[in-house]
Amino acid sequence: MSSRTSIYTLASVTVLGGLLAYVVYFDYKRRNDAEFRRKLRKEKKKANKTAARPQGGAVDADDLRAALAKVRTEELPATPEEKEQYFMTQVGMAEELAAQGPAFRLPAALSFYRALRVYPSPVELIMIYQKTVPEDIFKVIMDLTNMDVKDRVEGYYNIFPPKSMNVSVQDGKDKKKILVAEKDFEPGDVIYKEEPIVTALDLDIQAQDSHCAHCFRSIQKGVAIKADIDRLGAVYCSKDCQLKSKVQSENLLFGLDAVLPPELDSGISDLSKADREQAQGPFADYLKSKGKTGPILVARLVARAIAIETGKLLPKKSGPAATDLPLLVDDNADYSLYDHLERLRYIEVNPPEEENKLLTKVLAAAVPGLEQSITDERYAMYLGKVTYNAYGVCFGGGRDDKPVSSERPEDKERTRTPYGTSRQVGSGFYLVSSYIGHSCAPSARPSFSSGTAELHLIATRKLKKGDEITVSYVDVSQHDGEAPEEARRRRRFELAWGWRFRCECERCVSETKDSKDNKENDVGLEKDGSKVEDVVQRAEKGGPGGVQDPSQLLGPD
Numbered sequence: 001m002s003s004r005t006s007i008y009t010l011a012s013v014t015v016l017g018g019l020l021a022y023v024v025y026f027d028y029k030r031r032n033d034a035e036f037r038r039k040l041r042k043e044k045k046k047a048n049k050t051a052a053r054p055q056g057g058a059v060d061a062d063d064l065r066a067a068l069a070k071v072r073t074e075e076l077p078a079t080p081e082e083k084e085q086y087f088m089t090q091v092g093m094a095e096e097l098a099a100q101g102p103a104f105r106l107p108a109a110l111s112f113y114r115a116l117r118v119y120p121s122p123v124e125l126i127m128i129y130q131k132t133v134p135e136d137i138f139k140v141i142m143d144l145t146n147m148d149v150k151d152r153v154e155g156y157y158n159i160f161p162p163k164s165m166n167v168s169v170q171d172g173k174d175k176k177k178i179l180v181a182e183k184d185f186e187p188g189d190v191i192y193k194e195e196p197i198v199t200a201l202d203l204d205i206q207a208q209d210s211h212c213a214h215c216f217r218s219i220q221k222g223v224a225i226k227a228d229i230d231r232l233g234a235v236y237c238s239k240d241c242q243l244k245s246k247v248q249s250e251n252l253l254f255g256l257d258a259v260l261p262p263e264l265d266s267g268i269s270d271l272s273k274a275d276r277e278q279a280q281g282p283f284a285d286y287l288k289s290k291g292k293t294g295p296i297l298v299a300r301l302v303a304r305a306i307a308i309e310t311g312k313l314l315p316k317k318s319g320p321a322a323t324d325l326p327l328l329v330d331d332n333a334d335y336s337l338y339d340h341l342e343r344l345r346y347i348e349v350n351p352p353e354e355e356n357k358l359l360t361k362v363l364a365a366a367v368p369g370l371e372q373s374i375t376d377e378r379y380a381m382y383l384g385k386v387t388y389n390a391y392g393v394c395f396g397g398g399r400d401d402k403p404v405s406s407e408r409p410e411d412k413e414r415t416r417t418p419y420g421t422s423r424q425v426g427s428g429f430y431l432v433s434s435y436i437g438h439s440c441a442p443s444a445r446p447s448f449s450s451g452t453a454e455l456h457l458i459a460t461r462k463l464k465k466g467d468e469i470t471v472s473y474v475d476v477s478q479h480d481g482e483a484p485e486e487a488r489r490r491r492r493f494e495l496a497w498g499w500r501f502r503c504e505c506e507r508c509v510s511e512t513k514d515s516k517d518n519k520e521n522d523v524g525l526e527k528d529g530s531k532v533e534d535v536v537q538r539a540e541k542g543g544p545g546g547v548q549d550p551s552q553l554l555g556p557d
């Protein structure tokens with residue numbers, strides 16, 4: 001078998017079968033996945049070792065960079081069929097160029113590289129290339145791929161957050177990411193406004209038909225719009241919210257309309273309605289029985305990511321069928337929601353196995369293959385990320401009627417909110433605001449003054465360009481009848497339980513230093529405090545984590 005035939009036969013099956021993979025997350029994985037990056041490094045070492053002495057001169061790094069820049073400007077084919085055709089053409093061209101000798105090394109490698117850009121399983125294709133492509137050309141392909149991956153990883157914070165939000169993400173202490181002002185602000189200024197990626201009303205609020213399940217706006221009695229299929233008891237304030245909610249997540253999770261647009265559906269949806277109903281009922285019942293927003297946020301996040309990736313498969317500005325989807329497509333489509341999620345810190349959590357089983361059944365019933373997008377491990381990671389970073393949405397000072405949770409302190413659901421999670425109407429997951437660190441004397445506060453889940457970040461004091469922006473993750477006020485030490489202990493306790501760090505903000509440092517009894521300043525707290533933080537770091541590396549009782553870590557009263 002000639003090398004060309006083997007590339008075609010080995011690869012084309014995967015291209016054809018690649019639609020679902022694209023819909024889900026392989027497009028992201030193709031360029032960013034940590035495993036993929038490790039593999040690349042390994043392959044590059046191998047290629048460096050084995051590449052034959054280049055005849056006709058090595059490829060110059062500047063030429064390589066210029067060539068990569070040019071390839072990046074080339075528009076990629078949109079549909080799976082077009083991708084397959086493009087893949088075939090590029091591989092064919094590459095083989096012909098390779099046969100012309102060393103002078104054509106770079107053009108040949110570029111064509112192979114173009115083919116790689118549209119191939120759903122890049123690691124596999126690289127293995128195929130390694131076996132079939134001349135070594136010197138293979139090395140250039142690897143150089144191009146490495147350069148591209150490195151640029152993408154490093155370039156992320158150049159485009160995120162968008163400049164219009166007046167903030168940037170910078171390296172803080174211990175390489176933690178922090179949010180920094182990009183211009184000066186006066187107290188009371190709105191630094192930015194941010195819409196959530198996903199929201200979930202507290203379930204007791206949802207049961208009252210009093211707030212829009214999408215934007216959280218309060219709804220007057222009798223004018224609520226019911227969901228088409230009412231599995232979670234959601235109501236909406238407007239047709240617009242109902243539609244957004246439907247296309248972003250709810251149709252996939254709790255509806256029966258086609259998930260894929262007609263161009264991509266090929267009859268899948270007609271076949272699966274009964275299966276979908278059978279899977280959705282138990283999932284919705286489970287979510288209601290749990291009474292937590294975390295699992296709902298994750299399900300919506302997964303569904304929204306699928307909707308965004310599906311939208312990218314459609315030709316831009318295609319007919320009316322696609323008009324539901326483009327509003328979901330990231331303008332900066334080169335980075336996906338997975339790029340954002342990958343970078344967020346979290347604490348490892350261990351959700352019950354059935355949680356993801358029920359979710360994957362819903363996905364599989366909607367479009368067979370979609371369940372591959374959410375392994376148990378990935379589910380637990382998203383739950384950890386969402387619960388570690390979600391904000392509590394409070395209107396005014398918040399509410400007083402949230403049912404008291406009987407759970408153990410370590411199992412209680414917490415969201416970032418200076419008002420206290422018990423006062424929120426629901427939770428929202430925000431990409432930019434996830435980066436804000438905590439302070440007990442914060443430089444900003446989240447406000448929901450438009451009466452919806454849109455987060456307005458308000459400066460609480462003068463901020464200079466370059467200053468870190470902080471909010472308080474917990475209620476840092478001193479309650480009536482509480483001594484200053486008690487208030488301090490309560491907020492630090494909350495942070496240790498919920499976020500697993502020992503607060504090192506200026507206020508805590510100065511209060512504990514000035515504190516007469518100085519009890520929290522003992523060596524035990526130092527040591528134990530760092531252990532708290534370890535949990536987060538271990539979790540980031542995928543290792544086991546879990547301080548059983550962070551209250552023990554704050555030292556004696």
Ligand SMILES: C[S@+](CC[C@H](N)C(=O)[O-])C[C@H]1O[C@@H](n2cnc3c(N)ncnc32)[C@H](O)[C@@H]1O
Pocket residue numbers: 176177178343344345389434435436437438439440499501502503504505533536
């Ligand atoms: C600022 S980051 C949040 C940023 C973003 N989610 C990320 O992924 O990098 C939150 C982490 O910063 C640290 N942190 C935030 N505020 C802190 C404080 N006041 N004292 C000590 N550590 C803090 C903790 O390690 C916490 O896990």
